[in-house]
Each structure stands twice: as C-alpha cells, then as structure tokens.
Amino acid sequence: MPAYLEQLTIRVAEGLGQLTDAERSLQTRYFLAAQKSDGGFGGREGGSDLYYTGFALRGLAVLGELYGPVAERAAAFLQSKLGGQESIVDFFSLIYGGMLIKSAAGIDVFANSQPGWQDQVATWLETLRRADGGYAKGIEGQASSTYHSFLVVICLQLLDRLPPEPARLLTFLRSQAAEEGGFREIKAGKRAGTNPTAAAIATFKILDALDENTRLDTIDFLLDMQTDEGGLRANTRIPIADLLSTFTGLTTLEDLGGLAEIDLAAAERFVQSLQREEGGFHAAAWDGAHDVEYSFYGLASLSFFARRRMMK
Template sequence: MLSYHEQLTLRLAAGIGELDQATRARHTQFLLAKQRVDGGFAGREGASDLYYTSFGLRSLAILGELHGEVAEKAAAFLQTKLSGHEGVVDFLSLIYGAKLLETAAGIDIFAGASSDWRRSVADTLNSLRRKDGGYAKGPEGMASSTYHTFLVLLCLQLIEQPIPQPEAMVTFLLSQQAEDGGFREIRASKRAGTNPTAAAIGALRILDSLTEEIIEGTLDFLVEMQNDEGGLRANTRIPIADVLSTFTGMLTLTDLDALHEIETEDALTYVRGLEQDTGGFFGAAWDEVADVEYTFYGLGSLALLHVPNDFTLE
C-alpha cells in the first residue's frame, strides 16, 4: 500500500501534467537554477539543508524532472547527512527525499546503511512521544504538537515501521479540535489554524479515524479561511492569504472530497497571481522573493486545481 506521501506525489504529478508545457518548463528551469553545487537546495539565505532540499526534490518529482545528473547530485548531498542527528522535520525531509530519488531515479542512498537503520530511526522518533499520545517538536519539548505528530506518522509510514499505540495518537489529535471545527497546533493555542488542521486531518485519515462530525467541523472551518483574495488564511487573526495555507487547506478539502466547497476559480486566480514570469512563486501578496518552498506550494496548489476528474490511485 502506498504511503500518504507517495499518494500525494502521484496526485500532484497528475495535476501538473494537465498544465501547459510553457508553465512546466518555466518552473523547472527556476528549480534547476536553485540547485547548489553540493547538490542540495537552500532557503533565501544560508547553505543547502535537508528542509529546502526536500522541497526542491518534491517539486522536480511532480514536474517529472527528477532524474539524471540532478538526481545524482541530490543523492550525494543527502548521503552527507546520513550520520547527522536531525530533528523530526529534517528526518522526514531526508527520508522522503531518499524515497523520491529511489522511485524517480532508481538511486538508493541507504544501500550502504546498517540493516537496522529503520528501527534506529523509529526509536529516535518514538523518544519524542509524550503521555498525551502526541509527539513533541524536540527532546526538550514538553507539549505535544499536532504538526509534529503528523510528521512522525509520515516518517514511520515511509520507513515501514509500526505506529505504537495508534489509539493514543488519535485521542491526542481529537483533543486538539477547537470549537470552530479546526485544530490547534498545541493545547495552549487559543485558536485553530489551517495548517494544524491539515496535519490533524491527514493523520486521522491515515489512522482511519475520521468521522462525519469531524469532517463537517473541518469543512466549516476551512471554508471560512478563504478570503476576498481567493486564497486561504493561516488563521482567523491573519487577514492576508498565503500560498502555504492555500495548498494545505485545498489538500485537506481534496482528501475529504470537498474542494468544491470553496470558490476554486478564485483560488486559481490567487495562486496564478503569485506565479512569477521567470518561474517560482511568491509566498503571499507581501512577498518579494520566490523560493523553492513556496514554489512547491504554488505548484501543488495548481496541481490540486487541475487533477483530472477520472484520476484514481487504485
């Protein structure tokens, strides 16, 4: 059975395939130009890192351009990170990047790793488990995070390791739902957000624990997040839409077979408005620089809005 991330990649690739060749070529060239000499990708400043490299690879993968020298250089960069001690976000970035390279280019960066590396990674991740059933952001963290609980779940899926006490994880996730139907990032948060809501629904979907009541509350919340710009906001206190929240919100709606609940034409106009003639996407109306992370969210948003009606993962 395909993991959540693998299913997502196939769905986005199907949508990207519906875009015109000029659009695909423009963004491909933008991304290729962002790959560093060491094979990795960086943010707006600083050196290559696993986080941004993951977005570069994900974008190239859904564009069908993750192969040849580009893939070989990226693999060489990821291999330099195998012995490091990474946080949850970087663990997922490394493992998912490796999975993409294996699937798209036939490169296995773990070929020389010890036979128990999967168990070792799982043990490290599970050390972040807290009494409420969720996972903290780091070893010193006391509060469980909705987002990091979702990331750990994705990681365990990708390395084919069992999820310890899934019922406790479900209990934690359900405790994060706010009165307006959305989900909070941490228990102390005063309001729900689009991105933690997407994480919670993604996790509950993997755990086969979605109910009609949860779905209805989530839809009510996400529909309210679309503003006059056409995109989705991060939460009720932020008036401006952004392409990250637009992507995660639309992905959640797609997972719930409810993308039609928002004004999709307005969403398309919003995303296209952030697209740059030279390739790449701005993060929001306030932005002035396109980077690989927001470019993935922009491409992903376009893909979700163009997935063929007859597309199926079966």
C-alpha cells in the same frame, strides 16, 4: 495501499501533467537553477539544507524531472547528512527526499546504512512521544505538537511502520479540536489553524480514524479560511492568504470530499497572481522574495485546478 505522501505526489503529478510544456519547463528551470554546488538546495539565505532540499526534490519529482545528474548530485548531498543529529523536520526531509530519488532515479541513498536502520529510526522517533500521546518537536520539547505528530506518523509510514499505541495519539489529536472547528497546533494554542488542521486530518486518514462529524466540521472551518483574495489564510487572526495555507487547505478539502464547495476560480486567481515570470512563486501578496518551498506550494496548488478541469 501507497503511503499518504505517495498518494499525494501521484495526485499532484497527475494534475501538473495537464499543464502546457511551456508552463512545466518554466517551473522546471526554476527548481534546477536553485541547486547548489554541493547538490543540495537552500532557502532565501545561506547554503544547502535538508529542509529546502526536500521541497526542491518534491517539486522536481511532481514535474517528472528528478533524474540524471540533478538526482545524482542531490543523492550525494543527502548521503552526506546521514548519521547527523537532525530535527524531526529535517529528518523527514532526509527520508522522504531519499525515497523520492530512489523512486524517480533508482538511486538508493540508504544503500550503505546499517541493517535494521529503519527500526533504529522508529525507536528514536518514539523518544519524542509525550504522556498525552502526541509527539514533541524535539527531545527537549515538553509540549506535543499536532504538526510534529503528523511528521512522525508519515516518517513511520515511509518506513512501512505505524506508531505504537495509535489510540493514544488519536486521543491527543482529538483534544486539539477547537470549538469553532479545525485543530490547534499545541494545547496552549487559543485558536485553530489551517495547517495544524491539515496535519490532524491527514493523520486521521492514515490511521483510518476519520469520523463524519469531524469531516463536516473541518470542511466548514476551511471554507471560512478563504479570503477575498481567493487563497486561504493560516487562522482567523490573519487577514491575508498565503500559498502554504492554500495548498494544505485545498489538499484537506479534497481529502474530505469538500473541494467542490470552495471558490476554486478565486483560489486559482490567487495562486496565479503569485507566480513569477521567471518561474517560482512568492509566498503571499506582501512577499517580495521567493524560494523553493513556496514555489512547491504554488506549483502543487496548480494541480487542483488542472484536475478539476479534467473532470468537466
């Protein structure tokens, strides 16, 4: 069975294949224009980094445009980062970006890595494990994180591995469940959020541990996250919807079989309202800028609406 992210990439690409050539070309030009001279991609300020490069490569991959010179230059950038001391977020971006380039363009970013490098990576990831069974953000982090536990699991899955003692991780994730539904990011968190909930559910699915009560409670929680704008908000304390929460919320609802229960027409209006005439997307109504991260979320969100239309 394909890894979770591979399945998600296929789903998104399938939906985006239903867009018009003009719509696809507009977004392709946006991502291509964001590539810097070193082959990487940056955020709203500063030079290239692994985090934003990962989102740009995901955008180009789902558009079917990750090949040729753009892929060669991006591969060179990723190779320049091999052997560095990266955070788990950047480390995931490096591994997944390399996998995307190999799949789409046939370039092996890790071709010159030492034999058994996957085992070394898995060993390093386990140093992030904490006594409660979850994984922390970094070596010095004391608190396990729902999101970073998810990142470790998908990194391992990309390397054809699963976390040791998965039952311990599942115990941690279940301890993150909030009374109102959804999941918290850290134990000290006071309320559940859309994004840690998405991370928890994806991890349950990867580990084949999603139960029916959790499925139903999570659908109800995510439906409550839809605002009058049509998009989804990050948590109950935030009144404004954003593209990250909208994308992760819709993804999770689809995974749970609950996508038909949300107002997709309103969600589509919200996503379209944030699309720029020049390509790319703003993060939310308050956002006057744009970047490849939120532009990926906006682009990928369009796939839900296109795929639902395919089913009618």
